[in-house]
Amino acid sequence: MKTSLSPFRYLASLLVLVALLTASCSQENKVGETNLLYGTDSKVWKTDKETSATGDKVAQTSADKKTELRFYANGNFNMSSPTQTMQGTYTFDQAAKKITLTPAGGPNSLSFDVVNLTKNEITLKAPDGSQMMLEAD
Numbered sequence: 001m002k003t004s005l006s007p008f009r010y011l012a013s014l015l016v017l018v019a020l021l022t023a024s025c026s027q028e029n030k031v032g033e034t035n036l037l038y039g040t041d042s043k044v045w046k047t048d049k050e051t052s053a054t055g056d057k058v059a060q061t062s063a064d065k066k067t068e069l070r071f072y073a074n075g076n077f078n079m080s081s082p083t084q085t086m087q088g089t090y091t092f093d094q095a096a097k098k099i100t101l102t103p104a105g106g107p108n109s110l111s112f113d114v115v116n117l118t119k120n121e122i123t124l125k126a127p128d129g130s131q132m133m134l135e136a137d
Helices: 002-025
Strands: 042-051 068-072 076-080 085-093 098-103 110-117 121-125 131-136
Touching: none
Parallel strands: none
Antiparallel strands: 042 068, 042 131, 068 076, 076 085, 085 098, 098 110, 110 121, 121 131
């Protein structure tokens, strides 16, 4: 009797392991609620890494590493780096997984697919396929 339970325990353990792996993998590329962008009032995101349109890693300059993107709860944003500053408004369509940044005084908007949005990470994909991964400060 003891030997007949062993294969069932093995199978049950294997199923639990598969379920855990599936659950942990499903956490990636999850786009959470809008308030994850700005926290309670505002939130700073810093560049972590970038990839080109072909998926190759892009080397980060010291200026890239100091770039900050701050989203405010009121729909404004501020992006700053050692070489430039940009302010404006943003809209985030959580269902469509899109964020649009409209610089103040500028006629053109910048639109990105939101690949991943969690409390600590955001991945933005440009229309050319390049991606920027940011971490919450």
